[in-house]
Amino acid sequence: MNAIETRGLSKAYGGRRVVSDFDMTVAAGDIYGFVGKNGAGKSTVMKMICGVAAPSGGEVVLFGGALEGSGAGSAPSDTGVGGPVAGSAAIRRIGVLIEEPGLLPNLSAYRNLMAKALAWGIVDAPARCEEVLRLVGLQGVGKRKVRGFSLGMKQRLGLALALLGNPDVLLLDEPFNGLDPEATRAMRNLIVRLNQTLGITVVVSSHVLDQLDRMATRYGVIADGRLVRQMSAEEMAAECGRSLRVRTADTARALALLQEAFPTVAFRAEPDGTLVATGAYDAEAVARQLQEAGQVVLEFSQEQRDIEDYFVELMEGGATHV
Numbered sequence: 001m002n003a004i005e006t007r008g009l010s011k012a013y014g015g016r017r018v019v020s021d022f023d024m025t026v027a028a029g030d031i032y033g034f035v036g037k038n039g040a041g042k043s044t045v046m047k048m049i050c051g052v053a054a055p056s057g058g059e060v061v062l063f064g065g066a067l068e069g070s071g072a073g074s075a076p077s078d079t080g081v082g083g084p085v086a087g088s089a090a091i092r093r094i095g096v097l098i099e100e101p102g103l104l105p106n107l108s109a110y111r112n113l114m115a116k117a118l119a120w121g122i123v124d125a126p127a128r129c130e131e132v133l134r135l136v137g138l139q140g141v142g143k144r145k146v147r148g149f150s151l152g153m154k155q156r157l158g159l160a161l162a163l164l165g166n167p168d169v170l171l172l173d174e175p176f177n178g179l180d181p182e183a184t185r186a187m188r189n190l191i192v193r194l195n196q197t198l199g200i201t202v203v204v205s206s207h208v209l210d211q212l213d214r215m216a217t218r219y220g221v222i223a224d225g226r227l228v229r230q231m232s233a234e235e236m237a238a239e240c241g242r243s244l245r246v247r248t249a250d251t252a253r254a255l256a257l258l259q260e261a262f263p264t265v266a267f268r269a270e271p272d273g274t275l276v277a278t279g280a281y282d283a284e285a286v287a288r289q290l291q292e293a294g295q296v297v298l299e300f301s302q303e304q305r306d307i308e309d310y311f312v313e314l315m316e317g318g319a320t321h322v
């Protein structure tokens with residue numbers, strides 16, 4: 001089942017469109033890396049998904065049920081966990097860390113959590129607060145006032161707040177912002193653990209692409225409010241993960257030979273006669289094939305394409321091929 005679908009979602013502020021025809025699909029269990037330049041519209045999309053901002057058009061479908069007030073789609077009734085869930089029932093299944101988590105600096109971490117838990121009417125609030133502190137690794141500092149917390153600790157407390165309602169989905173907007181490498185790694189490990197042990201679906205926007213690369217199972221790329229590309233981690237790896245460069249004495253012959261031997265692999269010839277293979281190729285098999293055909297190999301190397309270059313190209317290219 002899809003945890004989140006947006007259908008033709010759009011948003012305008014004062015007549016200016018900032019999100020247009022946005023069709024995003026997040027499957028249950030995904031860690032969805034949401035990538036885009038500053039001002040591309042990531043936060044706005046996330047705010048519409050969690051109901052903080054009202055769409056100007058289109059709809060948000062959570063767990064198969066349309067979100068109330070998010071377009072013309074009919075709202076099926078709440079059939080419980082696993083079934084379609086509409087409106088406010090679906091919203092309650094989403095935990096959000098967007099912008100500042102609104103922490104009260106003079107209260108302890110535990111008191112901050114309790115204030116929210118009581119306001120939201122969470123059952124057995126003290127136990128739940130202890131549990132989420134444990135989940136984010138702050139159990140030892142629950143009694144300390146938040147004003148003495150590092151940024152990394154504050155972000156983890158923000159995540160604990162998002163987890164209070166026991167959500168199925170977490171929306172995390174730039175959770176690594178301002179964190180040093182160690183805190184970044186701790187936050188990344190925490191997100192992966194929440195996904196793998198509790199099965200929480202995560203949408204995470206970030207400029208820190210190498211962090212996304214280590215955890216995302218799926219990607220969405222947004223440019224100027226439009227979804228320019230959505231792909232699985234495997235597709236991304238195939239496109240930018242690595243490429244094979246081969247130069248032989250007879251480019252045309254080698255190209256024909258390899259295209260025939262490996263019909264599923266994309267080979268192209270560069271102007272200098274180098275053949276480049278991308279996607280799911282087997283370098284050893286390619287080398288063997290050339291050798292068996294008696295081709296004189298002048299160069300044979302593999303390259304790793306930089307993930308940042310790849311995403312920058314997508315964000316700037318703007319070609320829509322979802």
Ligand SMILES: Nc1ncnc2c1ncn2[C@@H]1O[C@H](COP(=O)(O)OP(=O)(O)OP(=O)(O)O)[C@@H](O)[C@H]1O
Nearest residue numbers: 013014018036037038039040041042043044045174
């Ligand atoms: N409340 C608002 N009123 C008017 N314009 C807004 C409002 N919120 C966002 N915008 C505009 O909408 C566009 C998208 O903003 P948004 O914050 O969604 O981008 P973003 O991709 O999250 O950027 P960043 O990475 O900088 O957080 C921007 O041009 C922004 O100025």
